[in-house]
Amino acid sequence: MLEQILRTALARRASDIHLTVDSPPVLRLHGQLVRLEQDGRDLTLTPAVLEDMLQQLLTPAQLEQFRERGDLDLAYSLPDGARFRVNVYRQKGYPAVALRVINTSIPSFHDLGLPEVIARLARLPRGLVLVTGPTGSGKSTTLAAMVDLINREQAVHILTLEDPIEYVHRHKKAVVNQREIGHDSLSFAAALRAAMREDPDVILVGEMRDPETIAVALTAAETGHLVLATLHTSSAAQTVDRIIDVFPPYQQQQIRVQLANSLQGVVSQQLIPRADRQGRVLALEIMVVTPAIRNLIREGKTYQIISQLQTGGKFGMQTMDAHLRHLYQQRLIGREEVLGRAQDPESLAKML
Structure with missing residues (x-):
């Protein structure tokens, strides 16, 4: 599910992605926040789904750091080279994730x-x-x-x-x-x-x-x-x-x-x-x-x-x-x- 969300964000040219409990994924498009919807399906994220996403985003060492500190900065890449700046943090006892899309080519x-x-x-x-x-x-x-x-x-x-x-x-x-x-x-x-x-x-x-x-x-x-x-x-x-x-x-x-x-x-x-x-x-x-x-x-x-x-x-x-x-x-x-x-x-x- 994480990769699908990230690829949708790339296709729609979003600048940021927000993943938090009891909300569907949220994209920032041209400065405005837009909730992600898909054919009437409920995309609301549960604690279990977010925990699964953390396992994909973080290495075991990073996961341990996050559990100790409550927040963590890192970079994440998809297999095709698409890159994201990631901040994982805790809110109301649950994990949340903010991702910034990084252009792979440096603009002139x-x-x-x-x-x-x-x-x-x-x-x-x-x-x-x-x-x-x-x-x-x-x-x-x-x-x-x-x-x-x-x-x-x-x-x-x-x-x-x-x-x-x-x-x-x-x-x-x-x-x-x-x-x-x-x-x-x-x-x-x-x-x-x-x-x-x-x-x-x-x-x-x-x-x-x-x-x-x-x-x-x-x-x-x-x-x-x-x-x-x-x-x-x-x-x-x-x-x-x-x-x-x-x-x-x-x-x-x-x-x-x-x-x-x-x-x-x-x-x-x-x-x-x-x-x-x-x-x-x-x-x-x-x-x-x-x-x-x-x-x-x-x-x-x-x-x-x-x-x-x-x-x-x-x-x-x-x-x-x-x-x-x-x-x-x-x-x-x-x-x-x-x-x-x-x-x-x-x-x-x-x-x-």
Whole structure:
């Protein structure tokens, strides 16, 4: 039954699958949740059926880990190579599963509609480049496209630290080594510390979750590596504040200086349901770090970053609200979506 559900999700181009007790399988199609039905048959999942699915998804060692911890991240593949990012968790005493469909082919910049400025950030020799946004906004896909661009163009050593490994990169012009947290290393911080002795030119950090990981990533960016990483923030200014605020007050000035020196760019993104047809469209806020922005970060004036984005078009910068307005004028997204996702809905409503 599990394989049948996964193949149905692939055929219908779902992005996610939810399996939970007392509900039929649920697919996320173009951002909306849809219950799976089949010729009037009751597909409601029972505890026994879900337990059977766990036996198919997890190895005995993973099953034991799940029983101890109550949740587990892993990657799962079908025999034909179709891949899924999986989180198994417990709710109300029963197991539940969330699966994210991973494209086996890495989309190009053109396929994703990414502007040239993001390619310029990927080609930088050193520094920190962050891709941010809520869960399910396509951050992993954008980073995979950036890594693939470097892989095709430069003879460098790329090291990725992921939980779990999503897109599988083949060696092209670069050498790409991919480490899975929990399998190849204990934690992001431990893998990142070890990375400094593994001669990387480019390091991808799947998620900067804690102060230790952020501190080592900043040091790596300062010492001549290009570090690509993600954060769950919704704007460039909020990203800078989040990084600084995870540290105790006595450390914040030092981190502010390190960040001002090493940060090269922030790409904040959202995936929005299209108004013209089925599917979703990518909305982007882009900050390219200029000397003026470095001074604002150093002096703690992040509230002024938005004005730099508004006037930084010649560097490829744009605010999220400006891009939402552009997508609305092209009739790609509806007014409600624009105002629901804008950072300053009042001002944007007047412009619309």
